[in-house]
Amino acid sequence: MENNKITEIATEKLKERFRMLKVLTYTLAGVLLVSVIFNLFVFKKAPSLMIVPLALLPIVIINMNNISQIRKELAKRLNEQD
Template sequence: MKKKFNEMTSEELVKTQKSLKTVTYLFGVILLLLFGLNIFLIANKGFSASNVIPIALLPIFILNMNTLREIKKELESRN
């Protein structure tokens, strides 16, 4: 079962924040590469169903960024 942020200790929040930040930024870089590759592929070969994949993965990136914001807000409220 997943703990809520207000039930976690500060150390747990910092650990979660570090790992989520790493994963989110790496995911963001991969998404940017996918968008760039899609632009290249659309220009050369036209549109295909696989061109939708980066758009479909974008909500995961947005959710991770929102979670990072919530963790930061919780850590700031404790100080």
């Protein structure tokens, strides 16, 4: 997500996107964490199953970056209103 696209989005839509992205990202991170723990303790002889959580980890990292950018933009807009 580019900064100029974030600045063009209405505040209400940005808040909605922020909430949705936050819930989905934290849910995905939780599922990946449970998957890693499950794979470590249950499938000790099948380390190839660790590929899936590790492959999906960049999605979580990218989404966390997007959450941070949206949070900054919302804070900037709140400061401009005051």
